[in-house]
Amino acid sequence: MxxxxxxxxxxxxxxxxxxxxxxxxxxxxxxxxxxxxxxxxxxxxxxxxxxxxxxxxxxxxxxxxxxxxxxxxxxxxxxxxxxxxxxxxxxxxxxxxxxxxxxxxxxxxxxxxxxxxxxxxxxxxxxxxxxxxxxxxxxxxxxxxxxxxxxxxxxxxxxxxxxxxxxxxxxxxxxxxxxxxxxxxxxxxxxxxxxxxxxxxxxxxxxxxxxxxxxxxxxxxLDFDDHPFTASKADHACAICGSGTSYLDEVITDDDGGRMFVCSDTDYCARRAEGVQ
Amino acid sequence: MNAPMTRLSGGFAHPAHDSARGFRAILSAMARPGTIGQMQGGQGPAPISDAAATVLLVLCDRTTPLYLAPSHDTPELRDWIAFHCSAPLVAPGDAGFALGDWAALQPLDRFAIGTPEYPDRAATLIVDNHDFDAPAQNLRGPGIKDRARLALPEVEPFTANHAHFPLGWDAIFTAGARIAALPRSTEVF
Incomplete structure (x- = not known):
């Protein structure tokens, strides 16, 4: 030190x-x-x-x-x-x-x-x-x-x-x-x-x-009265922890178009996954 | 028990750690107007409080012009600041920081409030030996959930200062080991 x-x-x-x-x-x-x-x-x-x-x-x-x-x-x-x-x-x-x-x-x-x-x-x-x-x-x-x-x-x-x-x-x-x-x-x-x-x-x-x-x-x-701000995310649940409310990353899993959506917040996802099991 | 105060004593025992802790106390006070924190580590010759001495050690150096109001403009304190901070002592209008009792800092319109392009170029007033038992005023603004209260020496100067937002000076209140702050963003009502 x-x-x-x-x-x-x-x-x-x-x-x-x-x-x-x-x-x-x-x-x-x-x-x-x-x-x-x-x-x-x-x-x-x-x-x-x-x-x-x-x-x-x-x-x-x-x-x-x-x-x-x-x-x-x-x-x-x-x-x-x-x-x-x-x-x-x-x-x-x-x-x-x-x-x-x-x-x-x-x-x-x-x-x-x-x-x-x-x-x-x-x-x-x-x-x-x-x-x-x-x-x-x-x-x-x-x-x-x-x-x-x-x-x-x-x-x-x-x-x-x-x-x-x-x-x-x-x-x-x-x-x-x-x-x-x-x-x-x-x-x-x-x-x-x-x-x-x-x-x-x-x-x-x-x-x-x-x-x-x-x-x-x-x-x-910033937004407009007739176009109010909306917080958006991928319309899926996390493939690991099942959360339907967290922000998701799209992960490509193979060459044939296979993909999955998982939480971008790894700590949140891991703790939820532990709790589920 | 305590060694007599000299111009060489009263600095941080561990400069890096003490200034880090000191900064967090100032940050906490400035980010949450109205909350009173503890601030220790520095010790200067009277009349400066330990909290104000610590603020100087944390924030001031040879790049920060400092104004000493008459209440704090003593040869002992000048020597102490020269040794520990090397801050150049200047007139109120040129000051990045100003140190003194509330009455001695008047009139406040001498201090820089920044420019519309650079509102950060404004003075920080260190109001020392603040009376934390004075009548408390209501505060609202950034850093405050709903409403906070803090003892203030007067009300009008703070409402006038806030009216200039985003321009204005920012105030740090110190007494003994206590610290609180009132940035220009806070509305006194």
């Missing part, structure tokens, strides 16, 4: 990240610029989330890391080992045992509590980026809360497809002010953002932005 400073980052860097997190908490949904550091993993592997986790962990924490809901994928295993080695914290796969959960693209099925912190890995933090590439302009859009462009995008979805076709990274309005990218979680997870008792922190390493949702913050998915 003497080979690394606690949680890898130096104290100056952690202080800088901590100050950014606090400003993010004070202005929910606003993207705070921060001086993102190079981490010993490539961009796209969760460097933003890792830096937030490093600045947030205390030695007593129990850390869980998930990638698309799974604890046992390469990204999740690597990050979990990283903090085991550099922070010496206890790790777990159980959502209920974790105090800090770093996630890529899912919110656990098991409801979070006020004693937990959820850290999201974010690739593109700017919800308006694909509509307006200029940072100066998106900054002005947020300053003026001039979000008509996003409503137009959703409207064009309806005009073309008959419904809002955006199925992940579905834009939300935070506390009646900022429009925020909830990271590429499926829109099925969007309702869990609202009034969540846990602190939710978002980190984008390459894009150098941190944003946050304090507990019990109102988070509304």
């Amino acid at each position: 003497s080979d690394y400073n606690f949680a890898y980052l130096d104290e100056d860097t952690k202080r800088m990240i901590r100050r950014a997190i606090l400003k993010g908490i004070a202005v929910p949904g606003y993207q705070v610029p921060f001086a993102s550091r190079e981490m010993p993993m490539p961009y796209g592997w969760g460097t933003g989330g890792v830096q937030i986790t490093a600045a947030t962990l205390v030695p007593q924490d129990v850390l869980k890391v998930i990638d698309q809901g799974a604890d046992d994928t390469t990204n999740a295993v690597s990050i979990r080992k990283f903090f085991q080695k550099t922070a010496g914290v206890e790790v777990t796969e159980r959502t209920t045992e974790a105090t800090v959960i770093q996630t890529r693209h899912r919110i656990p099925e098991t409801p979070l509590t006020g004693d937990q912190i959820l850290v999201y890995q974010v690739p593109i933090p700017e919800p308006m980026r694909f509509l307006e590439p200029r940072e100066t302009e998106t900054r002005r859009i947020h300053a003026l809360a001039d979000y008509g462009l996003m409503q137009v995008r959703l409207y064009e979805d309806i005009a073309r497809h008959g419904e809002i076709a955006t199925s992940y990274a579905y834009p939300v309005e935070v506390a009646g002010r900022y429009v925020m990218d909830p990271s590429p979680i499926p829109k099925f997870d969007n309702p869990k953002l609202d009034d969540c008792p846990a602190i939710q922190l978002f980190g984008a390493g390459r894009e150098q932005r941190i944003y946050a949702l304090p507990p019990h913050t109102g988070v509304r998915s």
Whole structure:
């Protein structure tokens, strides 16, 4: 343990990240610029989330890391080992045992509590980026809360497809002010953002932005009165645990079109499967 | 029993662990306005409370301009901050952090509230030796389930500050080992 400073980052860097997190908490949904550091993993592997986790962990924490809901994928295993080695914290796969959960693209099925912190890995933090590439302009859009462009995008979805076709990274309005990218979680997870008792922190390493949702913050998915937001999932039950309410991954099982639907949240699925047997 | 306070004493025994725990206490206070937490580890010369000294150790360094209000602008405290934080001491308008008793921090319109493009460029006020027994006010907003209550020195400055949202300063209240916070997003009513 003497080979690394606690949680890898130096104290100056952690202080800088901590100050950014606090400003993010004070202005929910606003993207705070921060001086993102190079981490010993490539961009796209969760460097933003890792830096937030490093600045947030205390030695007593129990850390869980998930990638698309799974604890046992390469990204999740690597990050979990990283903090085991550099922070010496206890790790777990159980959502209920974790105090800090770093996630890529899912919110656990098991409801979070006020004693937990959820850290999201974010690739593109700017919800308006694909509509307006200029940072100066998106900054002005947020300053003026001039979000008509996003409503137009959703409207064009309806005009073309008959419904809002955006199925992940579905834009939300935070506390009646900022429009925020909830990271590429499926829109099925969007309702869990609202009034969540846990602190939710978002980190984008390459894009150098941190944003946050304090507990019990109102988070509304953008929609229209005549086309209300709906959280959708594959219309099946899990092939392993039988859950009809959890978010499902489609798994191809052979070359003949065989497939099955299983829970994306491996901990939720395993615990249910244990309970069933 | 205690060694006399010097400019060199009162830092963290284990800087990485103590600042991590300290940050979680500040995060908890800022994310849940109205809740009062415990904050220990730092110890500065009077009149600074242990909680405020710990906040400085956790958040301030040579990159954070700090304003010392008259109540806290003593040679001993200046020396202590120079040794432990190296934060440059500046005028109120240039401050990222401001430390002082509530009365000494007035008038508050001197502090940065950010710009529409960068609302994060706003000051954080560390209101030290706060009277946690003052009349409690009702709070609502992000971080609060339904309603919370917190003792505040006055009401009007906080409602005026919230009216600027998303601009505005954020306040951290400290006394002894206690800490609470009131970000600009909180509505006092």
